[in-house]
Amino acid sequence: MILDGHLPDSIAQAARALRSGALVGLPTETVYGLAADADSDAAVAQVFASKGRPSDHPLIVHVASADALQHFAREVPDFAQALVRAFWPGPLTLILPRRAGVAAAAAGGQDSIGLRCPAHPVAQALLAACAAPPPGERAIAGLAAPSANRFGRVSPTTAQHVQDELGRELLVLDGGACAVGIESTIVDCTRGAPVLLRPGAITRAQIEAVCERKLRLKDDLPDPAPRASGTLESHYAPEAKLRLMDARALQTGLDLLGAEAAHLAVYARTPLKSASSRVLLRRMPDDAEATAQQLFAVLRGFDDAAVRLIWVETPPDTPKWEGVRDRLRRAAA
Template sequence: MQTKVFKPDQLVAAAAELAAGELVAFPTETVYGLGADATNETAVKKVFQAKGRPSDNPLIVHVADVATVKKYVADFPTTAEKLTQAFWPGSLTIILPLQPNAFSKTVTGGLNTAAFRNPRNQVTLDLIKQLGRPIVGPSANTSGKPSPTLAEHVLHDLAGKIAGVVDDGPTGVGLESTVIDLSTATPTILRPGAVTKEDIEAVIGSIDADHHKVKADEVPKAPGMKYKHYAPNAQVYMTAATDFKAAAAWAREQGEPFGLLATDQVLAEFSALAPAYRFSLGDSIVTASQHLFDGLRHYDQLPEVKLILAEEFPAQGLGVAYMNRLAKSAGQQRFTKSEH
C-alpha cells in the first residue's frame, strides 16, 4: 500500500479513505493519532494490525463535539458537563459508561466504557465533521515505541501499512492527553497529561490519581498504562540535571556511543560531544514535553547509540506527565551515583 500525505486542504480525500474503511493518521495538539471510522469494526481491527497493538488495549474515540458523545453514553454526568466546558477542545480524554452495543468490543477492549476526546486541532475537527462519524485514534506509531509528534514519525513507523497521513506540522503539547475515568465513584486520572490534576480539581473538586502499572494479564482501562511504553531501541536512564557529568563518565566506561537528551543548560557542559549525540529539550518543562518523543526517536536513527541519558524534571504540574512518559520509556531505570 502506498501511504499518501494529505495537506490540510485535502480533507475530502482523506475522509473518503476513512469512509472506505482505510486508516488515516491525523494531527492533534498532543501527538498524531491513527484514525479509523469508530463505527466500522473491520476498519478498527486494521488499527491493531498496523500498530502491532494488543487487542485488549481500548481505543480513544475522537469526536467533533459534545453532542456526539451523548449519542453513545449511558450517562453524561454533571462532572462531564463541567469538564467538557472547561477543557474541550483540548488535551483531556474522558471515560464514560456506554449504552449497550454503542461500539464494538474492538473499540472498547471488551469493557462497558469508552474514552472520548475532542482534540484542539481544527484540521482534525474538520476531518471528523467531513466523515460524519467519530474516529478512533491511538497514537500513530508502532505499539510500544515513542509517540509521533511529526508526520515524518508516522511515516517512519507506518508507511505502507496505512492509506495516508494528514500533515499539519509539529504537534504543540507533545505528550498524550490526560485520561480521567468518570465511570467510577470517584473521578480518577488514569494517565497524566497537560491538563493537570490541579486543573481538574479547580473545576470539579477532589479527584484521585491512579498511575499503577498494568499487569500482563490485566485489561488496561486507558492507553499507555503498560509497564514499558514509549521506548526507543537504546536503554534510557532517567538522570538528574546535577548528575549528568557522573552519568556521562559512567556511560563512557561502557565503551559504546551514548546520547544526551537534556535542556540547553545541561548540554552546554558537553560541547565536546558530537552534535548528533546532544538532543536539546529546550529550556523548560513545556519545551521538554514538546520534544521528549522527538528526541527518543532521534536516537532510533542512530543504531550505534545504546544508552540515552534523559533529564528528569520535578513531578509537579506538567512534570507529572513528562516523568510518567520518561519513566515508562526507561522501564523505570534511573542513573544513581551509588549504583553506577
C-alpha cells in the first residue's frame, strides 16, 4: 500500500504501524529504506527476513537529530561531532561505539552502530512522529532502515520500486524520486581516526576539510573495520550481467555484434551507435551527481526490459565519481 508521505495522516499511520512492530517503506534523499523500530529485536528480525539479509550484516539506524546520539552511542569522538554538525541532516552515516543494551539486533551483534540523520522531509516527519508520540504511546528513538530491496540487489529510488520488490501489503510512504540516488557515505569513527568504509555523495575532500585530518581507508589501520552496510564485494546487482568497459571497447563490441545484437543494454557518456534496433542505448549524464540520481532507476529499467547483458562505460576516476564507481564496481562483481 502506497500512501502520500507528505500528508500528516500518512505519517501518523506509518508511526502507528512502526510502534506495533510492523515495517514501513521510507523515502530518504539517498534511497528508499525498509524501516523498523531499531530497539525492537523482533521488528528488526522481520527486516532481515524480508530482505533475505544475513542477520550479522548490520543495519543503519536513522534518527531525527543529533539528540539521539546519546541513546545509541557510547561515545562520540570530537571529529565525529564535527561531521554531525557539518553534514546532518544529510547523506552521511557514522559508525560509532554502541551503548550496551540498545539496538543489538540492528547492529548485527557488533559493539558498534551506524547512525544517520536523513534530510528528506518525509523521513524527518516520520522520525519526529516516532520520537514524540501521542500521550500514552511508546516513543521510538530510531529506525533501522536498510535499502528496501532483496539483499544484494539494486536499491529502490521510488515508492513503486519498493512495492514492485516487496509487495503490496507493505505500507510505503511516497516521497517522490530520491534526490541523491545512491546510498550514504559511511565513515567509521570507532578506531581513533575517520575511516572511509563506503564512498557516497559526501566526498573525501569534504570530510577531510571538516575533520582537519586525512581520511583513512579501512585497511590502513591494524584493527579490523566493523562490518557495515553495502560494503560486500558483490552488491547493488541487477538481474542482468553488468560489465564495465571503456568507450572504445563498447563501440568495438557493438560493431562486432552488428545487426544481430539483442538482449543488450548500454549506458554510456560517449555517443555510441548500434546497427541493431534491439539494443537499448541510454546516455549517461556527464555530471556525477546527475548520474548517481538516476543510476539505480536506469538499472531497474534495463531489468524490466528483460535484457541479459548491461554494458556500462566506466566512470571517470575522479573524486566526484567515486560513489558511482563504487556502486558499479560492486554491481559488476
